[in-house]
Amino acid sequence: MEPDGVALYSQMLKSRRFEEAVTALWREGHISAEMHLNIGEEGIIAGVVDHLSEGDAMALDHRGTAPLVMRGVDLVLLIKELMGEEDGLCAGMGGHMHLFVPELLAASSGIVGASGPAACGFALANQHLRPGKIAIAFFGEAAMNQGMLMESINLAAAWSLPVVFVCKDNGMAITTPSRKVTGGNLCTRAEGLGAQAVSVDGADVGAVWRAAEKAVERARKGQGPTFLHATCRRPEGHFLGDPLLRIVRNPVDELKSKVGPLVRAATGSGGASVGRRAASLGSIMDMLGRAGKMRKLGRHDPLERQAKRLSGAERSGVDAAVEGEVAAAIRAATERMEAGP
Amino acid sequence: MEPDGVALYSQMLKSRRFEEAVTALWREGHISAEMHLNIGEEGIIAGVVDHLSEGDAMALDHRGTAPLVMRGVDLVLLIKELMGEEDGLCAGMGGHMHLFVPELLAASSGIVGASGPAACGFALANQHLRPGKIAIAFFGEAAMNQGMLMESINLAAAWSLPVVFVCKDNGMAITTPSRKVTGGNLCTRAEGLGAQAVSVDGADVGAVWRAAEKAVERARKGQGPTFLHATCRRPEGHFLGDPLLRIVRNPVDELKSKVGPLVRAATGSGGASVGRRAASLGSIMDMLGRAGKMRKLGRHDPLERQAKRLSGAERSGVDAAVEGEVAAAIRAATERMEAGP
Amino acid sequence: MRTMTFADAIEDVLMEAMTADPRIIVFGEDVHAIRMNLYARFGEMRVRPTPISESAFLGAGVTAAMGGLRPIVEIMMVDFIAVAVDALVNHAAKIEAFSGGKWKVPMVVRVACGGGYGDGGQHEQALWGLLAQVPGMKVVVPSNPADAGGLMLSAIEDDGPVVFMEHKLLADYWLDYLADGGRMNLDYDIPEEGAFGPVPDVWQPTPIGEAKIVREGGDLTMAAVGVGLHRCLEAAARLTEQGIEASVVDLRTVSPLDTDTLCESVSKTRGLLVADEDYKSFGLSGELAATLMEAGIPARFARVCVEETIPYDRRREGQVLPNVQRIVEVARQLVDPGSLVA
Amino acid sequence: MRTMTFADAIEDVLMEAMTADPRIIVFGEDVHAIRMNLYARFGEMRVRPTPISESAFLGAGVTAAMGGLRPIVEIMMVDFIAVAVDALVNHAAKIEAFSGGKWKVPMVVRVACGGGYGDGGQHEQALWGLLAQVPGMKVVVPSNPADAGGLMLSAIEDDGPVVFMEHKLLADYWLDYLADGGRMNLDYDIPEEGAFGPVPDVWQPTPIGEAKIVREGGDLTMAAVGVGLHRCLEAAARLTEQGIEASVVDLRTVSPLDTDTLCESVSKTRGLLVADEDYKSFGLSGELAATLMEAGIPARFARVCVEETIPYDRRREGQVLPNVQRIVEVARQLVDPGSLVA
C-alpha cells in the first residue's frame, strides 16, 4: 500500500507545533527540568504509529510526546502533565519522562533501554489476549548498548513476540558520539539476536512508513520481531537547554566561566602528555562542532521533505487546521496559569 | 605455531582426574551444594589457557576448577576450598563458585554473564599497567543472553580491550535447550557487538589451541576482542546430581514420587488443550532423552581425541605422572578428614 | 484439614488459580522442569521457559501485567534479581504513582531465597529488606505450608506487584535440587513444621500485611519471617526451660509491615528480639525498631541477623545465619542483662 | 582557608590525586563533557566515556580495581544504578570475603542523587539505604564542599568499594545541566552553605565513618546527610525562635555509621528526629532507631522521610521530600507531644 501523505504530514506538523509550544513553555519556566523533544524524528514516529490501531501497544522512552500526540492523546491533558498540573494526563505525578495512557497501552520510561522489555511484555499480553495486536518499542541508537534492550530483542525472537523495535538513530548519546562507544553494526547485532533488520532514512516518512508496514505485518502474523533502524537529526540536541547548544548559540556568555578552568586544566603540570591533552581538546571542539551542525535540520527535516510532496492547497489546509488545534489546546491548558493562581 | 600435544593432554588429564576425585568427594558429602564440573570441556579450557602467562587474567564462571588446575593452582588448596576448610584457597569462604587467585588475576562468579564485565575490567587494568597482557572470559552459550555479557563485548570492542571471550557451548542452560530461547546466531551477535568471531569444535584441543592463538595474539597487539565459540558436551549434565541425569540413571527410584503428580496434572480437568498437554509431555521426554544422550562423551571427549594423537609411550608416561600428582593432592587434602576431627 | 509440603501447597494453589483464570501465566528460567506439573497441565504458552535474561523478562512481566495478564515471573534465586532490580525499583513499584493511579501492575515475582546448605554468599541471601525499601512493592515471606498457599493466593489476587519469597530450607524440591542432588548423607536444619503441615481444605487468601502471633509469652517478643520464625520458636522452647517465656510473631509480610500486631505484643513484653536472615543493617530489623520508637513503646531490643557475607563453609555459615543458640543467648541477655556475666 | 563550590572541591581533589597517582582513572557516560577539565588534563585513556552499559562498566570497575587500578566509576544518577546493582551487591561488596581476605576492591562509585528540581520519581531518588544494606559496601554522602573533597579523598584512598554520592542541589553543574538548561526563571531550595564554602588549604581526608555534630542543643537531636542536613539546620534555627534547641548531627557516612556520635548526642537530648531524603522504610532512619535501641538509649523518635514515589509536580515534590516545615512540626511534637493539639 501507499501511505496517506497528507495524513502523515498532518501528524508530523501537529507534533512539531506542539513541541514548539512546549519549548516556549519550558523557556518560560512552566515545565521543570529535562524536557526531551522529538523534533527532527517525527518522520520515524509518524511512519510507524500510522500503522497502529486499538489494542496495539507502545513502549516509549524519554521522548514520549510525539507518539502520544500522533495517537491522538488529548493535547490539553498532555501539556498539563508537562506542567505538573493535578488535572494533567497522569495527575502531574509522572511528568515528561513518565507519560502513561492505559487506553492506548502506552507506557514510558526514563531508564535508557527499558522500552525493550516493556514492549515484550505488552506483546506477550497481546499474544495471549489480543491476537494480531502488536507492540512498538521506541528507543535511541545508544540504548542498543543497554543489556536489557538486547536481551529483549532476543526474548522477542525466541518467543515470536509481535514487536517492532524502532531505533531512532541520531548518532548521539547526550554528548557522546555513539560510533565511538558502539562496536559492530546495529542491524547485524539485531540479526544476531534473531530479529529481522531493516534500515531507512528517518527523514523520509514515506520510506519509514513502508518499512514499518512490512514489520508490523510480520508481527501481526506472528512471524516475530523486526528491528527498524532509522536515522535522524535533532536540532534541539539532547534536551531543551542542551549544554553544547547553549555554547554554540551563545559562546561568549556560556564559555566565560568555563574557559579559564579548562585552560588551566589543559596546561597545568602533571597529567597526560601534550599530545593526549591536545587530543582531548580536539575532541571537545569536535563535540561542539558536531552540535553546531545538528542545529540545522536542512534536508534532514522530515516535515519539510514531506511538505514538498504535497500541493500548496493540501499543505495550507493542513497547516491552518493543525496550527489552530495546537494553539487552542495550549490556550486551554494555560488559561488558569494566565489568570494567575 | 603448533601446540605441544603432550602438554595439552597432560593438562586435560590433570583436570579430568581432579574432577573425578571431586566427584567422589561430593558424593561422599564432603562438598556441599552445587558443584559444576568442566568434564567434557577440557579441550576448550586447555586450548585457551595454554597461551596464558603471568599477568594474563581469567574471569571465570560457575565452572572455575579446570582453568585453575591447568594454570597450576595448588591442588591441595583447591580441594580444601571445595570442602570449605579454613586453610583452603579462599579460606573456605568462597567455595566452588567463588574461587579467587590474585597471583593469577583469576576471579570467579556464580552470576551468569558476570565473567564478561570482569574480563573487561582486568583487560582495562592490563591495558594501563601491563601492556601486552590480556584477559579471558569463560562462559556458557546461555550466558550470551545475559545483558551484561553482551554489553561487555561491546565495551571491549569500543575500548579495544585485550579480551578473548570464550563461549563454551554445550547447548544447554541447566535443563533448557539454548536453541529454544536464543534468537539468531551467537557469532553474528558477537560481530554485531564489534568482536571478531570464530567457531571451533571444542572437543579438538588442537583446533581450539590454534583459534585461541590468533585471538590471543590479536588481543596482545591491541587489535581488540575476539569471540571464540567452541562446542562441547558435558556428561555430568549441569552439575553433580543433575536432576535429569538422576532420572536417566535410576528411573525407577527417581520417578516414583514424580509420576503420580505429573500424570494427575497432565490429565486433570481444566487447563490447556490435550494437544498442548501432549506437547508439554513430549518436551519433557525430549529433555530426558537429550540428557541421556549427553551422558556418553564418545567422540566428543577431548581427552580421548587427544590421546589418540599420542604414542602409547607418551601417553602412559603422562597418565602415571598426572594420576600420581592428583592422587597425592587428594590424599594430602583429605588427610585430616580421614583422621577424624 | 489436609496436610501438605510447603512446595505442594503453592503448587496446589497455582493449579486451582490457573485453572480458574487463564490470564495467569508463569515464566522464568527452566520452569518447564521446575514447574513440571504446571507445564504438563497448562502447556508451554502459560508455563514458559525463558532465556537467562532476567532484566528483559522481569521487565516484560511489568507490562504484561499492565496489558491484562496476571504474570507470575520466576527469578530462580533472589540473589540473581540484582541483575534486574531496575524492573522492580524503577518500574513495577512506581507505575501506579506515575500514572496518577490509573494503571496498576498485578505481577507476582516468585523467588527462592535463604541459606543453610552450603552454597556460598552469592546464592543464599535473603534480600527482602532491599526489595521492600521502595514504596509500591509488597514482599511476603511465608513460614509454613498454609501461609505459603494463602499468601500465594493473595499475591495473585493483589492488583500491585508482590514479591513472593520461598525459603530453600522450606521448599523441599529446592533443597533436593541445589543441595542434595540425590545424596542422602547431608543434614540440614530444616524446620519440620515449616516444610510440612496442615493447610485448609479450601484455600483462603492469607491477608498481605497481617502478622500472626504464634506463641504467647510475657518476657519478650521475638519477631521473624520464614525460617527465622522457626528458629525463634525453637529458641522459645529452650528458653522456657530456663524460665523465660517468649512471644513469637510471624510477620509473614515484610512490606507492608503489620505494625499493630508487633506493637501490641511488645507493649506487653517490653522486649523485642528480631531474628532476621537478611542483613542486619538498613533493613527489616531496623524498621521494626523504628516502628516501636515511633509508637513510643519503650523496649529492650536486640537483633540476631546476618552481619557479613555468608560463608561457604557450612560450619561458619551456620554461625553467620541466625541460629537457635545465638537467639537463646541474646534473648537471655535481653531479659536479664546481668546474665551477660554468667 | 579557601572557599569553593561543592563541585569544585571534588574536582580539585581529583586533579591532585590523579596527578599524583596514575592508577586513578575515571570512566562513565559522557565524562569527557561532565568532567571536561579532567579530560583535558589527563586525556581520554584516564577519563573515558562509556557506552550506556552500566552493568558492563560498573562490573569492569570491580576487576579493574582488583587488577591494580584505582577506578572512579561514574553512574550519572543513582537511579540508574538499578540496572547494574549486581556489580555492587554480588561482586564489589563480596569479593574481599569470598577471597578469604586476599583480594580487595579499591573502587569509587561516583553518583549524583537527590531531588528538588522537578525531574520525577525515576531521577530524584536517594537510594543510599539500598546501597548500604549489603555488608562490604561503604556509602558516603557529603553535605558541604570541605567534606565533599575530604570524603572523595578518603574514598580514593580506601581499599574497599565506596559509593560517593553528590546531591544535585549541592553540585551546581548538575542543576545547571538537568534543571535550568540556561534558564534563569526557576528557583530551587539550594542550601547555600552546602553548595559553597570553606575548604582546607591542604586537602585532608575526611574519615569515612565519622559523623560530625554541627549544632548543639539540649532538646532533641536531628540527624541527616546531604541536603537533609541543611534542612535540619534551618529547622533548628526556626525552632530556636520557638524556644526549642536542637542538636544537629551530620552523619556524613551512611555506612559504616558512626553510632557513637549519634548515641552520645541522643543520650543527652533524649530525642531523635531523622530527616532523610531516602525512603522511610527499611533504610537509614530505621537503622538509627535500631542503633539507639541496641544501645539502650530511651528516646523519643520521629522521622521525616520520603514515603512515596517522588511526584513530578514541584509543589507536591516539595511536600514529599523532607522540608523545613515538616521537620519543624515533627520536632515540636517530639519535644512537646501536647503541642500536637495546639
Ligand SMILES: Cc1ncc(C[n+]2csc(CCOP(=O)(O)OP(=O)(O)O)c2C)c(N)n1
Ligand atoms: C540506564 C540509564 N543510563 C543513563 C541514562 C541517562 N541518559 C538519558 S538519555 C541518554 C542518552 C540516550 O541516547 P539514545 O539512546 O541514543 O537516545 P536519544 O536521547 O539520542 O534519543 C542517557 C545516557 C538513563 N536515563 N538511563
Ligand SMILES: Cc1ncc(C[n+]2csc(CCOP(=O)(O)OP(=O)(O)O)c2C)c(N)n1
Ligand atoms: C543471573 C543468573 N541467572 C540465573 C542463574 C542460574 N544458573 C546458573 S548456571 C545457569 C545456566 C548457565 O548456562 P550456560 O551459560 O550455557 O553455562 P553452562 O552451565 O551450560 O556451562 C543458570 C540459569 C545464575 N547463576 N545467575
Ligand SMILES: [Mg+2]
Ligand atoms: Mg541517540
Ligand SMILES: [Mg+2]
Ligand atoms: Mg550451556
